Amino acid sequence: MMKKFLIVANWKMSPETPARAKALFSGIKKAAARAKNAQTVVCPPALYLSSMATAGKNVAVGAQDVSYESDGTHTGEISARMLKAAGAKYVIIGHSERRARGETNGIVAKEIGAALKEKLIVILCIGERERDTHGEYFSFIESQLRESLAGIAKKDMGRLVIAYEPVWAIGEKAKEADTPEGTFEISLFIRKILATIIGKEKAFAVQILYGGSVNPNNAAVFLKRGGVQGLLVGRASLDARTFGEILKSASMTKNI
Ligand code: PGA
Numbered sequence: 001m002m003k004k005f006l007i008v009a010n011w012k013m014s015p016e017t018p019a020r021a022k023a024l025f026s027g028i029k030k031a032a033a034r035a036k037n038a039q040t041v042v043c044p045p046a047l048y049l050s051s052m053a054t055a056g057k058n059v060a061v062g063a064q065d066v067s068y069e070s071d072g073t074h075t076g077e078i079s080a081r082m083l084k085a086a087g088a089k090y091v092i093i094g095h096s097e098r099r100a101r102g103e104t105n106g107i108v109a110k111e112i113g114a115a116l117k118e119k120l121i122v123i124l125c126i127g128e129r130e131r132d133t134h135g136e137y138f139s140f141i142e143s144q145l146r147e148s149l150a151g152i153a154k155k156d157m158g159r160l161v162i163a164y165e166p167v168w169a170i171g172e173k174a175k176e177a178d179t180p181e182g183t184f185e186i187s188l189f190i191r192k193i194l195a196t197i198i199g200k201e202k203a204f205a206v207q208i209l210y211g212g213s214v215n216p217n218n219a220a221v222f223l224k225r226g227g228v229q230g231l232l233v234g235r236a237s238l239d240a241r242t243f244g245e246i247l248k249s250a251s252m253t254k255n256i
Contacts, residue, residue, distance in 0.1 A: 004039045005223055005250040006161065006207050006230030008123060009237030010064060010092060011044045021048045027240025028247075029056035035244075035251035039230075041090050041123075042237075046078055053087025062090030062123070065098055068110035070117070080118035090121045092232075094148060096129075096167045105147030112148065116156045123209070123232070124148055126190075127165040131182070138189060145193050157198050161207045162190055163232045169212030171234065177213035180225035187227035216245035223253045 009028065015021050021044055032040035033056055043062040044052060052061050067077035083091060093115060094108040103111075108124070115122050126144040128137035145162075152160070164186055169178050187208050194203035210222045211232030219231055231250070237243045 003207070003229065003255060004037055004058075005253065005255050006039050006041065006209060007035075007247055007250050008041045008062070008090070008092070008163070008209065008211075008230065008232045009043060009243060010095070010211075010232055010234050011042070011237060012064070012097070012234060013045060014238055018048060018051065021045075022051065024238065024240055025052050028237075028243055029059055031240060031244030031247050032059045033057040035247035037252070037255075038247050038250040040247060043090065043092055046083070046086070049083065049086040049088055060089040061087055062092060062121075063088045064092050064095065066091050066093065066111050066115050066120070068107065068114045070114060080114045080120055084118045084120060088120060090123055090161075091115045092123045092125060092163070094144075095125045096127060096165060096170060105144055108148045109150050109152075113151050116152070116159060119159065121159045121161060123161045123163050125163045125165050125211070125232070127167055127170075127212070129167045131166065131168065138186075141186065141189065142193050145190065146197065149197055154198055154202065157202045157206065161209060161230075162194075163209040163211050164190060164228070165211035165232060167212075171213075174213050177215075177218055177222075178210065178226075180218075180221050183210045183222060183226035183228060214246065216242060216249065219246045220249040220253050223250060223255070229255060 040059045041062050063083045066080050093111045128140045207229040209230040209232045210228045214231045214233045215236045
């Protein structure tokens with residue numbers, strides 16, 4: 001069976017109130033129910049998770065981060081078990097905005113271990129800060145992958161999703177998204193590296209997403225020509241209509 005595209009909404013530190021979160025989520029749920037050929041995942045601030053746990057058709061919820069500690073005295077931290085109990089099925093790990101606050105590949109590896117132990121699906125974010133002309137970004141991405149996945153057991157690979165997000169293409173300050181051709185090249189490279197870690201067959205089954213200035217105008221092109229099986233959407237996921245358009249184009253695009 002053809003796998004559905006995975007379209008992930010990363011709300012980051014928005015919206016500002018539970019009421020707005022609820023309204024946005026209900027708009028997205030409606031759009032997701034119509035987008036039958038896409039699997040939608042909404043990642044709100046952790047505080048809103050439990051009120052969104054009864055997700056609708058084709059929708060699951062996820063967290064934006066997880067502690068690598070499983071219990072104990074860790075002020076401000078949230079464990080994988082707590083996220084699971086609050087209704088999360090997915091968790092984004094190693095987002096560039098977390099890495100900018102000091103998360104290393106070593107920390108990311110421990111977080112992945114903690115999340116997989118609770119059987120959450122991990123969305124591991126990787127991506128270069130700069131696309132240099134000598135191709136050094138390939139080795140940067142390779143070490144992010146190898147170091148972040150250092151401790152992962154082969155049996156857990158079925159719960160791994162890789163999100164390729166070039167840092168220069170993310171957020172308000174980004175000039176533009178990557179090109180689908182650029183992403184295509186990297187997606188092949190990611191799969192090649194994965195194959196050396198977990199074997200060809202398992203590497204082939206891992207879903208790779210593109211993220212960074214995704215919008216309704218470029219979503220379908222990335223899915224058609226970027227070699228990816230889904231998208232990680234920031235700003236454009238904060239408006240139900242805009243995100244709904246992305247879901248619609250994903251649902252209408254063939255996943256080959
Ligand atoms: P953006 O963010 O879509 O607003 O560029 C993507 C992300 O950071 O995941």
